[in-house]
Amino acid sequence: MPRKRKGRHVTGIFLLDKGKGLSSNKALQQIKHLFEAKKAGHTGSLDPLATGVLPIFFGQATKFSRFLLEAEKTYETTIGLGVTTESGDAETKVLRKRPTNNLKRDRIESVLKKYLGKTKQIPPMFSALKVDGERLYKLARKGITVDRAPRDVEVYELNLLSLSGNEAKLFMRCSKGTYVRTLVEDIGESLGCGAHVRELRRLRVASFSIKDCYTFESILDFRKKNQLLDTKLLPIDSALSGWPKIFVPKESHTSLRHGKTVSVEGFVPFGLVTIYSKSSNLPEEFLGIGEFFANGQLSPKKMLIN
Structure with missing residues (x-):
């Protein structure tokens, strides 16, 4: 047992x-x-x-x-210019040092603009992703490198907050799956001097x-x-703020919890929605999430157990 x-x-x-x-x-x-x-x-x-x-x-x-x-995520990171490391951050050994040639704000800001929008990013070896059941970072520690498929990511905001010597502070807002270390390494190569993450702070996840x-x-x-x-x-439901809400009467609760589709009249938009109980005497109660279709049918996806 x-x-x-x-x-x-x-x-x-x-x-x-x-x-x-x-x-x-x-x-x-x-x-x-x-x-x-x-x-x-x-x-x-x-x-x-x-x-x-x-x-x-x-x-x-x-x-x-x-x-x-x-959900999208927001970060603030301090990067070291002129130094590349094994993992892309300050936790591992230095691989190479290069002169920064007294980089100026306008040069860095020009490069940052190139990384806005959608792109393909190859996950770093020092990451928690699995290949054949083993974490990549465990393979990396053994000196093993394997092929990694590029992933679609998007950078919505990327700003230079400050620059002091060979240290810069960046603000970024990006899609799920974006590796900040990889982005910083790519920025460093575009600048011609290399870079690594010294500090990283996640400021926001969704709301x-x-x-x-x-x-x-x-x-x-x-x-x-x-x-x-x-x-x-x-x-x-605080994790789902901003999702469309759909209210259903009590007689629909059991059907939805048993995975059955129910009819709902006069609701738009279509797609994923949060589902709440509908009662004139009681406060609204979160029941779960579902998908609403153009034919007026609501299909449950994840429901709370009563």
Whole structure:
């Protein structure tokens, strides 16, 4: 018989400001332990070097975490010009040093413009992607390099915030799957001097902002003061803000939860929607997500268990 998971049933989303030096999985396990939760997951890894927004999903919220993986992300990064490293960041050995020839703002800003928009990006070897069941970074540590398929990514904003000597600070807003380290390395090559990431901070994931996040230390402090940690959780549908809402009567709830399509009149637009209960006496209740079609049919995709 499978072993029962230890812990209590916790449902909701916790916004962690991940500290430097921790893997995303290690941070997840620490928060899961503090909440004494049975089930938890995160949405999109941050490198140990990186800090910032790491949403942690508990319980039934984990059903919806993949939709946040699709969301755009915002970063601020400090890059070292004139130096390339094995992993593209400051965590590994230096491969090459080149003169920067006193780079000016206008030269850097001109190069940054070239990286706006859609492009193909080859994931770095030092990444959590798997090839034949093994993480790429584990192969990289053994000195093994394998072919990686290029991926479609998009950079929506890319701005130079400051320049001081051989160090520049950049702001970027990009699509899912964009590797900042790879982008910085490419920018460095376009500048002719190479570059690597010295610091990286994720400022936003979809609508979740760094200003709404809690550090691990603050959560420890809340617990010392006997404050209820569950009060720091956000509702599941906060991860889906901006999605079209569709309201259904109570008699449709059971059918939707059993995977059956129901009819809904007078609703647009078509496509993925959030589903809520419809009652004149009670506040709206999030039920799940579905797909609404032009023929007025609503098909459930992910539903909460009542």
